[in-house]
Amino acid sequence: MAGASAPTLGEFEQIVLLAILRLDEKAYGVTIRTEIFDCTSRNPAPGALYNTLDRLEDKGMVTSRFGDPTAQRGGRPKRLYQVSAQGIAAVARAQQAYRMLMKGISIPGVVHA
Amino acid sequence: MRKAELAELLLSMATDREHAASIVGDAIEDGQADNPCRFWLFVVRTALGQVWRRLVADPSSMGPAAGRAVLVEFGLLMLWAGALVVVTLELALGVWRSLGHQNLPGWATQVPFILSNALASFTLGRWISRRYPGREGEGILTLAIVHVLMIVGAAIGSWLAVQAGGKVHLVVTVFVPVIICDGNIVHSLLFAMYYLTLYPMLLLAGAMTFRARSLRSAA
Numbered sequence: 455m456a457g458a459s460a461p462t463l464g465e466f467e468q469i470v471l472l473a474i475l476r477l478d479e480k481a482y483g484v485t486i487r488t489e490i491f492d493c494t495s496r497n498p499a500p501g502a503l504y505n506t507l508d509r510l511e512d513k514g515m516v517t518s519r520f521g522d523p524t525a526q527r528g529g530r531p532k533r534l535y536q537v538s539a540q541g542i543a544a545v546a547r548a549q550q551a552y553r554m555l556m557k558g559i560s561i562p563g564v565v566h567a
Numbered sequence: 568m569r570k571a572e573l574a575e576l577l578l579s580m581a582t583d584r585e586h587a588a589s590i591v592g593d594a595i596e597d598g599q600a601d602n603p604c605r606f607w608l609f610v611v612r613t614a615l616g617q618v619w620r621r622l623v624a625d626p627s628s629m630g631p632a633a634g635r636a637v638l639v640e641f642g643l644l645m646l647w648a649g650a651l652v653v654v655t656l657e658l659a660l661g662v663w664r665s666l667g668h669q670n671l672p673g674w675a676t677q678v679p680f681i682l683s684n685a686l687a688s689f690t691l692g693r694w695i696s697r698r699y700p701g702r703e704g705e706g707i708l709t710l711a712i713v714h715v716l717m718i719v720g721a722a723i724g725s726w727l728a729v730q731a732g733g734k735v736h737l738v739v740t741v742f743v744p745v746i747i748c749d750g751n752i753v754h755s756l757l758f759a760m761y762y763l764t765l766y767p768m769l770l771l772a773g774a775m776t777f778r779a780r781s782l783r784s785a786a
Binding site: 500508509512520531533 | 571575582585586588589590591592593594595596597599609612613615616617620624
Protein backbone atom coordinates (compact mmCIF):
# COMPACT_ATOMS: atom_id res chain seq x y z
CA MET A 455 0.00 0.00 0.00
CA ALA A 456 1.51 3.34 -1.03
CA GLY A 457 2.39 5.68 1.84
CA ALA A 458 1.47 3.13 4.51
CA SER A 459 4.43 4.16 6.68
CA ALA A 460 3.80 7.90 6.32
CA PRO A 461 2.53 9.60 9.49
CA THR A 462 -1.26 9.83 9.61
CA LEU A 463 -3.39 12.71 10.85
CA GLY A 464 -6.39 12.68 13.13
CA GLU A 465 -9.41 14.83 12.27
CA PHE A 466 -8.56 17.56 14.77
CA GLU A 467 -4.93 17.57 13.67
CA GLN A 468 -6.06 18.20 10.09
CA ILE A 469 -8.30 21.06 11.27
CA VAL A 470 -5.42 22.64 13.19
CA LEU A 471 -3.00 22.31 10.27
CA LEU A 472 -5.52 23.85 7.86
CA ALA A 473 -6.19 26.73 10.29
CA ILE A 474 -2.43 27.43 10.51
CA LEU A 475 -2.16 27.37 6.71
CA ARG A 476 -5.06 29.83 6.42
CA LEU A 477 -3.48 32.19 8.98
CA ASP A 478 -0.08 32.10 7.31
CA GLU A 479 2.35 34.22 9.39
CA LYS A 480 -0.18 35.11 12.08
CA ALA A 481 -0.85 31.64 13.53
CA TYR A 482 -0.61 31.40 17.31
CA GLY A 483 -2.84 29.99 20.08
CA VAL A 484 -5.55 32.71 20.08
CA THR A 485 -5.82 33.17 16.30
CA ILE A 486 -5.79 29.41 15.60
CA ARG A 487 -8.65 28.90 18.06
CA THR A 488 -10.63 31.79 16.56
CA GLU A 489 -10.04 30.55 13.00
CA ILE A 490 -11.23 27.04 13.93
CA PHE A 491 -14.35 28.50 15.57
CA ASP A 492 -15.11 30.79 12.60
CA CYS A 493 -14.71 28.00 10.04
CA THR A 494 -16.16 24.99 11.87
CA SER A 495 -18.23 26.43 14.78
CA ARG A 496 -16.13 24.16 17.01
CA ASN A 497 -14.68 25.78 20.11
CA PRO A 498 -11.68 23.63 21.02
CA ALA A 499 -10.56 23.50 24.65
CA PRO A 500 -7.27 25.43 24.93
CA GLY A 501 -5.59 22.43 26.57
CA ALA A 502 -6.57 20.20 23.65
CA LEU A 503 -5.29 22.77 21.15
CA TYR A 504 -1.87 23.17 22.83
CA ASN A 505 -1.51 19.39 23.13
CA THR A 506 -2.31 18.96 19.44
CA LEU A 507 0.15 21.69 18.45
CA ASP A 508 2.88 20.06 20.56
CA ARG A 509 2.09 16.65 19.09
CA LEU A 510 2.24 18.05 15.55
CA GLU A 511 5.57 19.68 16.36
CA ASP A 512 6.89 16.36 17.75
CA LYS A 513 5.83 14.71 14.47
CA GLY A 514 7.68 17.42 12.53
CA MET A 515 4.52 18.72 10.86
CA VAL A 516 4.72 22.21 12.32
CA THR A 517 7.56 24.42 13.43
CA SER A 518 7.33 27.21 15.98
CA ARG A 519 9.21 30.32 16.99
CA PHE A 520 8.61 32.93 19.67
CA GLY A 521 7.54 36.43 18.66
CA ASP A 522 8.30 39.63 20.51
CA PRO A 523 6.59 40.25 23.87
CA THR A 524 3.67 42.69 23.72
CA ALA A 525 1.97 44.79 26.40
CA GLN A 526 -1.45 43.47 25.30
CA ARG A 527 -0.28 40.03 26.47
CA GLY A 528 1.20 41.18 29.79
CA GLY A 529 4.69 41.32 28.27
CA ARG A 530 4.58 37.71 27.11
CA PRO A 531 5.61 36.47 23.66
CA LYS A 532 3.43 34.73 21.08
CA ARG A 533 4.37 31.25 19.97
CA LEU A 534 3.99 31.46 16.20
CA TYR A 535 3.42 28.28 14.22
CA GLN A 536 4.11 27.37 10.61
CA VAL A 537 3.23 24.18 8.73
CA SER A 538 6.33 22.32 7.53
CA ALA A 539 6.69 20.60 4.14
CA GLN A 540 5.98 17.32 5.94
CA GLY A 541 2.77 18.77 7.37
CA ILE A 542 1.62 20.03 3.97
CA ALA A 543 2.28 16.57 2.48
CA ALA A 544 0.30 14.93 5.30
CA VAL A 545 -2.69 17.28 4.78
CA ALA A 546 -2.57 16.63 1.02
CA ARG A 547 -2.54 12.86 1.61
CA ALA A 548 -5.46 13.05 4.03
CA GLN A 549 -7.53 15.22 1.68
CA GLN A 550 -6.71 12.92 -1.25
CA ALA A 551 -7.87 9.94 0.81
CA TYR A 552 -11.18 11.71 1.59
CA ARG A 553 -11.71 12.50 -2.09
CA MET A 554 -11.01 8.88 -3.09
CA LEU A 555 -13.43 7.60 -0.46
CA MET A 556 -16.13 10.06 -1.53
CA LYS A 557 -15.83 9.14 -5.20
CA GLY A 558 -18.94 7.40 -6.45
CA ILE A 559 -21.06 7.99 -3.35
CA SER A 560 -23.61 10.68 -2.79
CA ILE A 561 -24.22 12.12 0.67
CA PRO A 562 -27.05 14.65 1.07
CA GLY A 563 -25.74 18.10 2.01
CA VAL A 564 -22.21 17.42 0.71
CA VAL A 565 -21.14 19.34 -2.38
CA HIS A 566 -18.88 17.14 -4.51
CA ALA A 567 -15.90 18.76 -6.17
CA MET B 568 2.39 37.14 43.46
CA ARG B 569 -0.03 38.13 40.70
CA LYS B 570 -2.21 35.43 39.19
CA ALA B 571 -0.50 35.56 35.77
CA GLU B 572 2.90 34.93 37.37
CA LEU B 573 1.44 32.15 39.51
CA ALA B 574 -0.16 30.55 36.44
CA GLU B 575 3.13 30.84 34.54
CA LEU B 576 4.93 29.19 37.45
CA LEU B 577 2.39 26.34 37.52
CA LEU B 578 2.59 25.82 33.76
CA SER B 579 6.40 25.94 33.82
CA MET B 580 6.28 22.72 35.84
CA ALA B 581 4.46 21.01 32.97
CA THR B 582 6.22 22.49 29.95
CA ASP B 583 9.21 24.69 29.15
CA ARG B 584 9.28 28.22 30.54
CA GLU B 585 8.90 30.11 27.23
CA HIS B 586 5.95 27.96 26.21
CA ALA B 587 4.36 28.53 29.65
CA ALA B 588 4.74 32.31 29.18
CA SER B 589 3.18 32.20 25.69
CA ILE B 590 0.22 30.15 26.97
CA VAL B 591 -0.44 32.69 29.75
CA GLY B 592 -0.03 35.49 27.18
CA ASP B 593 -2.70 33.80 25.02
CA ALA B 594 -5.03 33.60 28.03
CA ILE B 595 -4.56 37.31 28.77
CA GLU B 596 -5.08 38.35 25.12
CA ASP B 597 -8.10 36.05 24.79
CA GLY B 598 -9.76 37.66 27.83
CA GLN B 599 -9.67 34.42 29.85
CA ALA B 600 -7.85 36.27 32.64
CA ASP B 601 -10.87 38.56 33.20
CA ASN B 602 -12.82 35.77 34.84
CA PRO B 603 -10.79 34.08 37.64
CA CYS B 604 -12.78 30.81 37.46
CA ARG B 605 -12.35 30.53 33.70
CA PHE B 606 -8.71 31.52 33.94
CA TRP B 607 -7.77 28.92 36.55
CA LEU B 608 -9.80 26.24 34.81
CA PHE B 609 -7.87 27.10 31.64
CA VAL B 610 -4.52 26.93 33.46
CA VAL B 611 -5.21 23.69 35.32
CA ARG B 612 -6.66 21.92 32.26
CA THR B 613 -3.77 23.05 30.07
CA ALA B 614 -1.16 22.02 32.67
CA LEU B 615 -2.79 18.61 33.19
CA GLY B 616 -3.05 18.15 29.42
CA GLN B 617 0.66 18.93 28.98
CA VAL B 618 1.68 16.59 31.81
CA TRP B 619 -0.51 13.77 30.52
CA ARG B 620 0.70 14.16 26.91
CA ARG B 621 4.36 14.00 27.93
CA LEU B 622 3.75 11.06 30.25
CA VAL B 623 1.79 9.08 27.63
CA ALA B 624 4.37 9.88 24.92
CA ASP B 625 7.12 8.25 27.02
CA PRO B 626 5.60 6.38 29.98
CA SER B 627 8.88 4.81 31.14
CA SER B 628 10.78 8.11 31.29
CA MET B 629 9.79 8.90 34.86
CA GLY B 630 9.94 5.29 36.15
CA PRO B 631 13.48 5.41 37.57
CA ALA B 632 12.77 8.89 38.95
CA ALA B 633 9.67 7.56 40.75
CA GLY B 634 11.73 4.70 42.24
CA ARG B 635 14.31 7.17 43.55
CA ALA B 636 11.56 9.47 44.82
CA VAL B 637 9.97 6.62 46.84
CA LEU B 638 13.34 5.96 48.52
CA VAL B 639 13.85 9.68 49.20
CA GLU B 640 10.31 9.85 50.58
CA PHE B 641 11.09 7.05 53.00
CA GLY B 642 14.24 8.86 54.14
CA LEU B 643 12.38 12.15 54.54
CA LEU B 644 9.65 10.48 56.56
CA MET B 645 12.25 9.06 58.90
CA LEU B 646 13.99 12.43 59.14
CA TRP B 647 10.89 14.53 59.75
CA ALA B 648 9.22 11.97 61.96
CA GLY B 649 12.43 11.49 63.89
CA ALA B 650 12.87 15.20 64.39
CA LEU B 651 9.27 16.14 64.98
CA VAL B 652 7.83 13.14 66.75
CA VAL B 653 10.63 12.69 69.23
CA VAL B 654 11.18 16.36 69.97
CA THR B 655 7.53 17.50 69.89
CA LEU B 656 6.14 14.55 71.78
CA GLU B 657 8.84 14.73 74.44
CA LEU B 658 8.25 18.46 74.85
CA ALA B 659 4.46 18.09 74.90
CA LEU B 660 4.67 15.22 77.36
CA GLY B 661 6.94 17.26 79.61
CA VAL B 662 4.55 20.23 79.61
CA TRP B 663 1.51 17.98 80.02
CA ARG B 664 3.05 16.17 82.98
CA SER B 665 4.10 19.43 84.58
CA LEU B 666 0.41 20.34 84.53
CA GLY B 667 -0.31 17.28 86.61
CA HIS B 668 -1.57 14.86 83.92
CA GLN B 669 -0.22 11.37 83.23
CA ASN B 670 -0.44 10.62 79.50
CA LEU B 671 -1.18 12.71 76.43
CA PRO B 672 -4.67 12.36 74.89
CA GLY B 673 -4.78 9.99 71.88
CA TRP B 674 -5.33 12.69 69.25
CA ALA B 675 -2.34 14.69 70.48
CA THR B 676 0.03 11.79 69.87
CA GLN B 677 -1.17 11.60 66.24
CA VAL B 678 -0.51 15.26 65.40
CA PRO B 679 3.29 15.02 65.02
CA PHE B 680 2.92 11.91 62.82
CA ILE B 681 0.45 13.64 60.49
CA LEU B 682 2.60 16.77 60.44
CA SER B 683 5.76 14.79 59.68
CA ASN B 684 3.96 13.07 56.77
CA ALA B 685 2.87 16.45 55.37
CA LEU B 686 6.36 17.92 55.78
CA ALA B 687 7.97 14.86 54.15
CA SER B 688 5.65 15.24 51.12
CA PHE B 689 6.33 18.99 50.93
CA THR B 690 10.11 18.43 51.10
CA LEU B 691 9.83 15.66 48.50
CA GLY B 692 8.10 18.14 46.17
CA ARG B 693 11.10 20.45 46.54
CA TRP B 694 13.43 17.54 45.80
CA ILE B 695 11.48 16.69 42.62
CA SER B 696 11.73 20.31 41.47
CA ARG B 697 15.46 20.41 42.13
CA ARG B 698 16.14 17.13 40.30
CA TYR B 699 13.65 17.44 37.44
CA PRO B 700 13.08 21.14 36.67
CA GLY B 701 10.32 21.60 34.10
CA ARG B 702 9.12 18.05 34.62
CA GLU B 703 7.71 18.39 38.14
CA GLY B 704 4.17 17.69 36.94
CA GLU B 705 5.19 14.36 35.44
CA GLY B 706 7.14 13.44 38.59
CA ILE B 707 4.24 14.25 40.90
CA LEU B 708 1.70 12.39 38.76
CA THR B 709 3.98 9.34 38.40
CA LEU B 710 4.59 9.22 42.14
CA ALA B 711 0.86 9.47 42.91
CA ILE B 712 0.16 6.68 40.40
CA VAL B 713 2.88 4.47 41.95
CA HIS B 714 1.32 4.89 45.42
CA VAL B 715 -2.18 4.19 44.12
CA LEU B 716 -0.98 1.10 42.22
CA MET B 717 0.68 -0.24 45.40
CA ILE B 718 -2.52 0.30 47.40
CA VAL B 719 -4.83 -1.11 44.71
CA GLY B 720 -2.53 -4.10 44.15
CA ALA B 721 -2.50 -4.91 47.87
CA ALA B 722 -6.27 -4.33 48.05
CA ILE B 723 -6.99 -6.75 45.20
CA GLY B 724 -4.63 -9.33 46.73
CA SER B 725 -6.29 -9.10 50.13
CA TRP B 726 -9.77 -9.18 48.58
CA LEU B 727 -8.88 -12.37 46.68
CA ALA B 728 -7.51 -13.88 49.89
CA VAL B 729 -10.77 -13.05 51.71
CA GLN B 730 -12.81 -14.53 48.83
CA ALA B 731 -10.76 -17.74 49.17
CA GLY B 732 -11.83 -17.95 52.83
CA GLY B 733 -8.75 -16.37 54.37
CA LYS B 734 -8.49 -13.44 56.76
CA VAL B 735 -6.34 -10.42 55.96
CA HIS B 736 -5.35 -7.43 58.00
CA LEU B 737 -2.28 -5.75 56.57
CA VAL B 738 -1.08 -2.37 57.74
CA VAL B 739 2.26 -1.11 56.44
CA THR B 740 3.34 1.82 58.57
CA VAL B 741 6.28 4.15 58.21
CA PHE B 742 5.26 6.25 61.23
CA VAL B 743 1.97 6.83 59.38
CA PRO B 744 0.02 4.13 57.52
CA VAL B 745 1.31 3.66 53.95
CA ILE B 746 -0.86 0.68 53.01
CA ILE B 747 -4.03 -0.49 54.80
CA CYS B 748 -5.67 -3.73 53.65
CA ASP B 749 -8.44 -5.50 55.47
CA GLY B 750 -10.03 -7.33 52.55
CA ASN B 751 -12.46 -4.46 51.98
CA ILE B 752 -11.70 -2.88 48.60
CA VAL B 753 -13.82 0.20 49.38
CA HIS B 754 -11.68 1.02 52.45
CA SER B 755 -8.51 0.69 50.37
CA LEU B 756 -9.89 2.84 47.57
CA LEU B 757 -10.88 5.53 50.06
CA PHE B 758 -7.35 5.38 51.45
CA ALA B 759 -5.98 5.64 47.89
CA MET B 760 -7.96 8.88 47.46
CA TYR B 761 -5.46 10.61 49.74
CA TYR B 762 -2.75 9.88 47.14
CA LEU B 763 -4.88 11.35 44.37
CA THR B 764 -5.91 14.52 46.21
CA LEU B 765 -4.04 15.88 49.23
CA TYR B 766 -0.73 14.11 48.54
CA PRO B 767 -0.15 15.62 45.05
CA MET B 768 -1.18 19.02 46.44
CA LEU B 769 1.51 18.81 49.13
CA LEU B 770 4.12 17.73 46.56
CA LEU B 771 3.01 20.54 44.25
CA ALA B 772 3.25 23.12 47.04
CA GLY B 773 6.82 22.02 47.77
CA ALA B 774 7.76 21.97 44.09
CA MET B 775 6.27 25.42 43.52
CA THR B 776 8.23 27.02 46.35
CA PHE B 777 11.49 25.62 45.00
CA ARG B 778 10.68 26.46 41.35
CA ALA B 779 9.69 30.03 42.25
CA ARG B 780 12.97 30.55 44.06
CA SER B 781 15.08 29.07 41.25
CA LEU B 782 13.25 31.17 38.62
CA ARG B 783 13.78 34.31 40.71
CA SER B 784 17.49 33.61 41.08
CA ALA B 785 17.76 32.82 37.33
CA ALA B 786 16.15 36.19 36.54
